[in-house]
Amino acid sequence: MITLRGLTKRFGRTTAVDALTVDIAPGRVTGFLGPNGAGKSTTMRMILGLDRPTAGEALIGGRAYRDLRHPLFEVGALLDAKAIHPARSGRAHLLAMARSNGIPARRVDEVLATVGLDDRAAAKPGRTLSLGMGQRLGIAAALLGDPPVLMFDEPVNGLDPDGVRWVRQLMRLLAEQGRTVFVSSHLMTEMQLTADQLVVIGRGRLLADAPIAEVIAGSAAAVRVRSPQPDGLATLADRLTAAGAIVEPAGPDELTVTGSTVDRVGDLAYELGVRLHELSPHGASLERAFMELTADSVEYAGVPSPAGETR
Ligand SMILES: Nc1ncnc2c1ncn2[C@@H]1O[C@H](COP(=O)(O)OP(=O)(O)OP(=O)(O)O)[C@@H](O)[C@H]1O
Numbered sequence: 001m002i003t004l005r006g007l008t009k010r011f012g013r014t015t016a017v018d019a020l021t022v023d024i025a026p027g028r029v030t031g032f033l034g035p036n037g038a039g040k041s042t043t044m045r046m047i048l049g050l051d052r053p054t055a056g057e058a059l060i061g062g063r064a065y066r067d068l069r070h071p072l073f074e075v076g077a078l079l080d081a082k083a084i085h086p087a088r089s090g091r092a093h094l095l096a097m098a099r100s101n102g103i104p105a106r107r108v109d110e111v112l113a114t115v116g117l118d119d120r121a122a123a124k125p126g127r128t129l130s131l132g133m134g135q136r137l138g139i140a141a142a143l144l145g146d147p148p149v150l151m152f153d154e155p156v157n158g159l160d161p162d163g164v165r166w167v168r169q170l171m172r173l174l175a176e177q178g179r180t181v182f183v184s185s186h187l188m189t190e191m192q193l194t195a196d197q198l199v200v201i202g203r204g205r206l207l208a209d210a211p212i213a214e215v216i217a218g219s220a221a222a223v224r225v226r227s228p229q230p231d232g233l234a235t236l237a238d239r240l241t242a243a244g245a246i247v248e249p250a251g252p253d254e255l256t257v258t259g260s261t262v263d264r265v266g267d268l269a270y271e272l273g274v275r276l277h278e279l280s281p282h283g284a285s286l287e288r289a290f291m292e293l294t295a296d297s298v299e300y301a302g303v304p305s306p307a308g309e310t311r
Pocket residue numbers: 011014015016034035036037038039040041042043186
């Protein structure tokens with residue numbers, strides 16, 4: 001269990017994490033979602049005692065990281081996959097970690113097998129590891145102490161589709177074993193496939209803490225309607241708006257309608273004699289829910305700066 005109570009971090013005038021209070025429970029994968037700069041990494045760093053909270057606390061199994069007697073046995077984390085000495089092999093890196101923490105050497109072989117690094121890959125020096133191998137090695141290091149709490153910051157970054165699938169399965173397996181699995185991502189589709197519970201933040205603030213199905217159901221599904229008759233489409237839009245729906249143009253001959261249903265839009269088009277070339281439901285998705293939730297808290301929208309660049 002990870003417990004955050006009023007967790008706050010300010011860097012000068014920037015409030016990176018703003019009074020976060022949330023419990024991250026064992027036995028499931030909790031996705032940690034937020035736009036760039038939302039404060040995900042800072043939150044994870046505070047949980048691991050790498051950043052000091054300005055206020056509040058972050059606890060692992062009821063204790064602050066600095067009070068854990070054997071941290072490696074309590075929490076494993078993948079924050080920066082490249083955190084390995086460039087000249088040292090993956091195996092040597094893990095062996096050194098194991099030795100200094102009283103973990104038997106055979107555990108190194110176990111975790112290397114778990115993450116699918118064979119002898120040859122484990123013998124390569126750090127600087128020659130691909131991003132994917134680095135991620136696997138970082139996950140092996142997190143698993144070394146067999147901890148009940150695991151945290152992964154963007155674990156699928158740079159992985160090929162096989163690697164992505166593998167990480168997904170591993171997260172699920174670790175949760176099924178009863179561990180707390182807290183995984184950050186800005187990839188909504190990835191979270192939709194991996195997580196049971198979602199914690200969403202924007203500008204450091206908690207926007208949602210709910211089962212993934214609930215977050216998705218909370219987003220309004222839309223109806224896409226396309227017609228070769230512009231006047232008819234305009235009339236349809238007026239009638240739908242008058243009936244309380246939200247109508248937005250989606251192209252020269254297309255509308256996106258929220259707050260109505262495919263049946264109602266179809267019936268109305270029939271009533272008005274408007275010919276339709278498309279009438280389709282656009283299901284609620286996590287992507288949509290995420291956009292709605294974070295609409296007010298995206299730090300850098302894609303607006304061109306005066307220099308003509310986008311941030
Ligand atoms: N050491 C630091 N000094 C000053 N500001 C910082 C520092 N670390 C983070 N910040 C700021 O805090 C905010 C949150 O950053 P953080 O990296 O935690 O976000 P994030 O959600 O992990 O983003 P990303 O998905 O881009 O990694 C940002 O505005 C960032 O610029």
